[in-house]
Amino acid sequence: MGVVLEDLQDTIRNKEFLKKVVPVEEAVTWIQDGMVLGVSGFALFGEPKFFLQKLAERGKQENFKVDLYTGASMGPSADGAMVESDLIGFRLPYQANPILRKQINKGKVTYIDQHLSQTSESLRQDIIGPIDYAVIEATAITEDGLLIPSGSIGNSPIFIEQAKNIIIEVNLNLPKEYEGIHDIYIPELQGERNPIPMKHPSDRFGEKGIRIDLDKVRGIIISNENDSPSPLFEPNEITQEIANNLLSFLDEEIELGRLTEELAPIQSGVGSVANAVLSGMKHSRFKNIVIASEVIQDGVFDLIEAGVVKFAYATAFSLSEKRVASLKSDLAKHQDKIMLRPQEISNHPEVIRRLGIISFNTAIEIDIYGNVNSTHINGTHIMNGIGGSGDFARNAKISIFVTPSTAKDGKISTIVPFVSHIDHTNHDVDIIVTEYGYVDMRGLAPREIAEQLIENCMHPIYREQARRYFEEAKQVSGGNTPHILHKAHAWHLHFQKHGTMLLDE
Amino acid sequence: MGVVLEDLQDTIRNKEFLKKVVPVEEAVTWIQDGMVLGVSGFALFGEPKFFLQKLAERGKQENFKVDLYTGASMGPSADGAMVESDLIGFRLPYQANPILRKQINKGKVTYIDQHLSQTSESLRQDIIGPIDYAVIEATAITEDGLLIPSGSIGNSPIFIEQAKNIIIEVNLNLPKEYEGIHDIYIPELQGERNPIPMKHPSDRFGEKGIRIDLDKVRGIIISNENDSPSPLFEPNEITQEIANNLLSFLDEEIELGRLTEELAPIQSGVGSVANAVLSGMKHSRFKNIVIASEVIQDGVFDLIEAGVVKFAYATAFSLSEKRVASLKSDLAKHQDKIMLRPQEISNHPEVIRRLGIISFNTAIEIDIYGNVNSTHINGTHIMNGIGGSGDFARNAKISIFVTPSTAKDGKISTIVPFVSHIDHTNHDVDIIVTEYGYVDMRGLAPREIAEQLIENCMHPIYREQARRYFEEAKQVSGGNTPHILHKAHAWHLHFQKHGTMLLDE
Known part of the structure; x- marks a missing residue:
């Protein structure tokens, strides 16, 4: 590496931490078959890249597997190199890697798909773990031994608290300006727990870094890796239309006096619709917006610079190449407007409910009564996981789900009679938005929801067959949520057999 | 009535409140067709019995309907007399009345089945309402104008806060000892909301009654009604076995060091299993138990008297005839051990998560991957509603669902390949208990859950056909949750056609 200790000071x-520096080649040998690793990282930011790459290299030579606990999906070292080396036998709480997904769907990797706020509780309750090694990327170690995380916090505080041993990867190549944007607060054990002392999103109530028990630090390795950029999610015509409809809904809420132009703290997922929404806010009447989310993406920085967003917190950055390049100066400029928190706090039911967050998340499919599938294809094959969508949808002031009305060039209707899998029941869904419009489900009974979803959100080519199903279900079965069980999945089955959900084709 | 004002002092x-006393016959005329009523009551306790009966009598003569908002299900005046007079056009957030249920399932009554913690938020956000009249039963009005509720609090504080007009039914026949057991706390609007200041279940942080804006009080009526007792839910052999299995699970958690003999605050539903569990606790190693629930039933008083329960709070009583009869002296004896709170607090995600509650609730059916249906028969006909089960299951430290393994004399297996309706996804279910055993789903992947549910919880006569489904699903479809969509509801369809879910009959 060519780094000498003096350079690291x-x-x-x-000084005590400085004595712990070891070569990465030594540290990776500590990992044994069957060990549980709690690794920093949430989406693409914050993973201990160098360590994981070296571990993956070792994995190509040796036959061993580990249980991998993370914040969410990971960057190219964990959800790339490690997967390719077939190192992962057990994974939680979320993943988004195509190879890993295949292994999970074959039943070869045990995967626990958790609400992202709950991994910390499972660890405290000894349901999972114990963690043999916490492996955590750091920007710095302070004089009094606080670990300054990098571009995500995720589950790092609880991994560090619960692990038997800690390996710190100090990355010399990260913006020093990360220091000061973190707010680390760890709830006490249930039974002796105090209220989380956040009243306003910008309240700072934690420490600037993670407190470390020096005795547990087995080694510190030094790296020089770059943060991993995310792809650009440019809107297309359909996602732009979805974003427009969502913005119209928010506008309508202001007209009705239920929201002000400051809206309420916003949580948004990542992707093309989210970017189009954020982009649309630039030229809206909305002002002094607060973001209280899982990730801070490019659009949030754009809105800060446009003076529309006044404060943003999340548990991780998710930035394109352009914003990764300018991150150092962006952080310097906006340090008082940006904060990262542990995912246990960003996703905590207590916080989301108290603040009254407006959340929007993406659905894979939705049934006519407003139940949402956000994880499984055809009821069997998992894509990623529920992630934080349940934490937010259940507790949000307004829980919005977006989806294009069709997939696979119109061969699949995303609105179906009966979803093949449910992640969010209609109790937790307020607004559904497609490129055709939106339905405000609040205060509607299931039959009213069905009528509106079919007429306002469904793609027109599917509406007639949906009306037929709904009418027949009312006639034949009746009930609060009329269904004909033997036809409930007919659209899915037709697609499996004929390549389209259009029943007449 | 023969009551003169002097007797009421x-x-x-x-004094200002005293001037508002009016005959009930006058008060009921204030209710107009289409009005929204927010009525006190949760389960059988606390409804304004006299007013509702008189309103129902008027409803027999006149043709009008109201929107009825309550705490949960109601006693014989609302969910009896009013239903029989066909007075209800819209209902939320929960009901359990056979006639009302029929009207809902015919689509004749609009019914919003809500998480019980969320009605208050919907009102604050102007999604439902506005409430024309809050009609609230009271034990007393204090010198400084606090309304002392009776045997439930439910949604009364928010109804009173949000209503345009208030009618108070002062019931002279209730135990005066109700006064002092209530703790009324109303969260602020989201955005300016403080943490709910409860650290320990017995913390008192509210007022002893509900603050009333005198100007909104249109009238006070005087009644002399009795509290309504609930049926006795005696355990049978099967529910006793379920309770034993549940108690074994708790015992095992103590052995594993994950719980102490004080357990954690307990939420339990009502019914035969719940009573058997409480009864079983009397002769267990558990001690200094705290109840933090929706309802306080007979068994809780028994456990207080046995010295096993040290404190209990809920939002309502639900007591048999015997305990209704002794309530006056029970309250006097145990006033420091019993507390009623608004349902927004008893069911608040913030509180449930912070305290680390152990919850147990009843399922109608459960699929092999642990998803729970607790509301709909055959996917279409609603029984009661989700009630508070979602508030507790999502946020509990340990979320337990109980069900007998079969229904209808074995013709229905309550564990099925694919539930016909989902209220609780397997993310929110930790332990499933039947009379055959329990499965601890925590830390298990879906396929592992399926194996254990089939072998440990399912009735033996259904196991072979379940194994066949699961094996075929793994072979044919694979995936994280293997299913064969065209056979997913075959058991339900077989029952519809042949009167049994046993496929070979």
């Missing part, structure tokens, strides 16, 4: 500012 | 202790 500005970054590892505590 | 001990009960209505504020």
Whole structure:
């Protein structure tokens, strides 16, 4: 590496920690078959890249597997190199990797798909773990031994608290300006737990870094890796239309006096619709917006610079190449407007409910009564996982789900009589938006929801067959949510057999 | 009534309120067709019995309907007399009345089945309402104008806060000892909301009654009604076995060091299993138990008297005839051990998560991957509603669902390949208990859950056909949750056609 200890003193500012520096080649040998690793990282930011790559290299030579606990999906080292080396036998709480997904769907990797706020509780309750090694990327170690995380916090605080051993990857190549944007608060054990002392999103109630028990630090390795950029999610015509409809809904809420132009704290997923929504806010009447989300993406920085967003917190950055390049100066400029928190806090039911967050998330399919599938294809094959969508949808002031009305060039209707899998029941869904419009389900009974979803959100080519199903179900079965069980999945089955959900084709 | 104002001074202790007393016959005429009523009551306790009966009598003569908002299901006046007079056009957030259920399932009554913690938020957000009249039963009005509720609090505080007009039914026949057991706390609007200041279940942080805006009080009526007792739910052999299995699970958790003999605050539903569990606790190693639930039933008083329960709070009583008869002296004896709170607090995600509650609720059916249906028969006909089960299951430290393994003399297996309706996804279910055993789903992947549910919880006569489905699904479809969509509801369809889910009969 060519790094000598003297060079590190500005970054590892505590002498006792400095003594712990070891070569990465040594540290990776500590990992044994069957061990549980709690690894920093949430989406693409914050994984201990160098360590995981070296571990993956070792995995190509040796036959061993580990249980991998993370914040969410990971960058190219965990959800790339490690997967390719077939190192993962057990994974939680979320993943988004095509190879790993295949292994999970074959039943070869045990995968626990969890609400992202709950992994920390499972660890405290000894349901999962114990963690043999926490492996955590750091920007710096302070004089008094606080670990300054990098571009995500995720589950790092609880991994560090619960792990038997800690390996710190100090990355010399990260913006030093990460220091100061973190707010680390760890709830006490249930039974002796205090209220989370957040009243307003910008309240700072934690520490600037993660407190570390020096005795548990087995080694510190030094790296020089870059943050991993995310792809650009440019809107297309359909996602732009969805975003427009969503913005119209928010506008309508202002007209009705139920929201002000400051809206309420916004949680948004990542992707083309989310970007189009954020982009649309730039030229809207909305002002002094607060973001209280899982990730801070490009659009949030754009809105801060446009003076539309006044404050944003999340548990991780998710930035394109352009914003990764400017991150150092962006952080310097906006340090008082940006904060990262543990995912246990960003996704905590207590916080989401108290703040009254407006959340929007993406659905894979939705049934005519407003139940949402956000994870499984055909009821069997998992895509990613429920992630934080349940934490937010259940507790949000307004829970919005977006989806294009069709998939596979119109061969699949995303609105179906009966979803093949449910992640969010209609109790937790307020607004559904497609490119055709939106339905405000609040205060509607299931039959009213069905009528409106069919007429306002469904693609027109599917409406007639949906009306037929709904009418027949009312006639034949009746009930609060009329269904004809033997036809409930007929659209899915027709697609499996004929390549389209259009029943007449 | 034969009551003169002088007699009332001990009960209505504020002179300004005393001036508002009117005959019930006058008050019921204020209710117009299409009005929204927010009525006190949760389960059988606390409804304004006299007013509702008189309103129902008027409803027999006149043709009008109202929107009825309540705490949960109601006693014989609302969910009896009013239903029989066909007075209800719209109902939320929960009901359990056979006639009303029929009207809902015919699509004749609009019914919004809500998480019980969320009605208050919907009102604050102007999604439902506005409430024309809050009609609230009271034990007393204090000198400084606090309304002392009776045997439930439910949604009364938010109804009173949000209503345009208030009618108070002062019931002279209730135990005066109700006064002092209530703790009324109303969260602020989202955005300016403080943490709910409860750290321990017995913390008192509210007022002893509900603050009333005198100007909104249109009238006070005087009644002399009795509290309504609930049926006795005696355990049978099967529910006793379920309770034993549940108690074994708790015992095992103590052995594993994950719980102490004080367990964690307990939420339990009502019914035969719940009573058997409470009864079983009397002779267990458990001690210093805290109840933090929706309802306080007979068994809780028994456990207080046995020295096993040290404190209990809920939003309502649900008591048999025997305990209704002794309530006056029970309250006097145990006033420091019993507390009623608004349902927004008892069911609040913030509180449930912070305290780390152990919840147990009843399922109608459960699929092999642990998804729970607790509301709909055959996917179409609603029984009661989700009630508070979602508030507790999502946020509990340990979320337990109980069900006998079969229904209808074995013709229905309550564990099926694919539930016909989902209220609780397997993310929110930890333990499933039947009379055959329990499965601890925590840390298990879906396929592992299926194997264990089939072998440990399912009735033996259904196991072979379940194994066949599961094996075929793994072979033919694969995936994280293997299913064969065209056979997913075959058991339900077989029952519809042949009167049994046993496929070979």
